[in-house]
Amino acid sequence: DVKVTQSSRYLVKRTGEKVFLECVQDMDHENMFWYRQDPGLGLRLIYFSYDVKMKEKGDIPEGYSVSREKKERFSLILESASTNQTSMYLCASSVLAGRQNSYEQYFGPGTRLTVT
Amino acid sequence: QQPVQSPQAVILREGEDAVINCSSSKALYSVHWYRQKHGEAPVFLMILLKGGEQKGHEKISASFNEKKQQSSLYLTASQLSYSGTYFCGTDHQGAQKLVFGQGTRLTINP
Numbered sequence: 001d002v003k004v005t006q007s008s009r010y011l012v013k014r015t016g017e018k019v020f021l022e023c024v025q026d027m028d029h030e031n032m033f034w035y036r037q038d039p040g041l042g043l044r045l046i047y048f049s050y051d052v053k054m055k056e057k058g059d060i061p062e063g064y065s066v067s068r069e070k071k072e073r074f075s076l077i078l079e080s081a082s083t084n085q086t087s088m089y090l091c092a093s094s095v096l097a098g099r100q101n102s103y104e105q106y107f108g109p110g111t112r113l114t115v116t
Numbered sequence: 117q118q119p120v121q122s123p124q125a126v127i128l129r130e131g132e133d134a135v136i137n138c139s140s141s142k143a144l145y146s147v148h149w150y151r152q153k154h155g156e157a158p159v160f161l162m163i164l165l166k167g168g169e170q171k172g173h174e175k176i177s178a179s180f181n182e183k184k185q186q187s188s189l190y191l192t193a194s195q196l197s198y199s200g201t202y203f204c205g206t207d208h209q210g211a212q213k214l215v216f217g218q219g220t221r222l223t224i225n226p
Contacts, residue, residue, distance in 0.1 A: 004157075031212055042118065042203055043158070043216040050212075059215065090157065094212060103212055104148070104160035105205075 003027070004108035006091055012114045019078040021111050023091030030096040032074035033105065034058075034066065037088040049074055050096065081115045088112050117141055119206045121217035128224050134191040136220045138204030139184075147180055147187040148205040148214055151198075158203060162189070191222070199224045 007022035023032065031050050035043040035058075045058030047066040055066050063085060067075045074093075078085055089112075092105040119140040128134055138147060146165045150158040164180035164187055175192045191198055201221045205214035 035216075040218055042218040043205075044118075045213060045215070048213060056213070058213065096212075104163065105150075105158075105214070106160070107157035109157050 004091055004093055004106050006089075006108040006111050008111050009109060010112050010114075012116065013078075013081050014116055015082060017078075017081050017115075019081050019113065019115075021076040021078075021089055021091075021113070023074045023076070023093075023108055024072055025074075025091075025093040025106070026072065027093060027095075027106065028071070029093035029106075030071070031094045031103070031105075032068065033092040033094075034064075034074065034076045035090045035092065036060070037090055037110070043090065046076065081113075083115050086113060086115045118215055119204055119217040121202075121204060121220045123220060124218070125221040126223070128194055128222070130196055130224055130226055131193055134194055134198075134222060136189040136191075136202050136204075136222070138187045138189070138206070138217055140186070140206050140208075142185065142206075142208050144180075144182060144185050144187075144206055144208060145210045146207045147178075148207070149178060149187075149189050150203045150205065150216075151200045152203065152219075153200040161202075194222075194224050196224050196226065198222060 004025045033048040034046040049068045065077045091108040094103045094105045149161040152158040201219045205216045
């Protein structure tokens with residue numbers, strides 16, 4: 001059974017703290033993604049990675065960075081957390097297009113981050 | 117720019133049909149559909165590729181109009197288990213980066 005896991009379901013941090021959100025997938029997928037989900041806005045892409053040490057900005061990368069040192073692990077970093085980064089963060093992974101016809105994304109359960 | 121989904125919310129009785137629309141202002145390479153139940157992760161339903169290839173579930177189908185840059189998701193004879201929020205995700209370059217719509221909340225009542 002395919003699996004994407006995230007380090008925490010709930011996290012509370014203070015303004016200015018450095019925050020690490022971890023995501024691990026066990027499907028040997030090349031692509032990994034970080035989204036944030038806010039009511040009425042859907043899922044918005046923060047960053048994605050198509051290979052180890054490779055990354056591309058998504059639609060809302062400001063205030064975030066990422067790290068992918070191993071194929072199975074993709075970390076989202078909030079260098080200095082702010083209250084407007086309070087949100088649900090979802091990680092996803094998919095195969096590289098061309099390996100299979102379908103490149104559906106598999107999502108983790110999410111981390112609800114509250115910054116106070 | 118995010119695709120626009122309509123309606124934003126719909127309430128049906130079990131057995132009724134539903135249509136959810138997704139409209140983009142940019143040319144589409146593919147459209148993905150996902151369903152998210154409350155408190156759970158989004159789950160893949162269907163992908164529609166440029167050129168007409170389609171994959172999906174029983175009783176859930178979709179259309180893809182490349183010229184109009186639109187996709188519609190059809191849920192036939194809805195079941196209670198269909199309740200949730202439906203998202204379309206659009207891929208404009210075949211680069212596998214999806215831009216998701218704001219979601220459509222579907223409620224099925226007995």
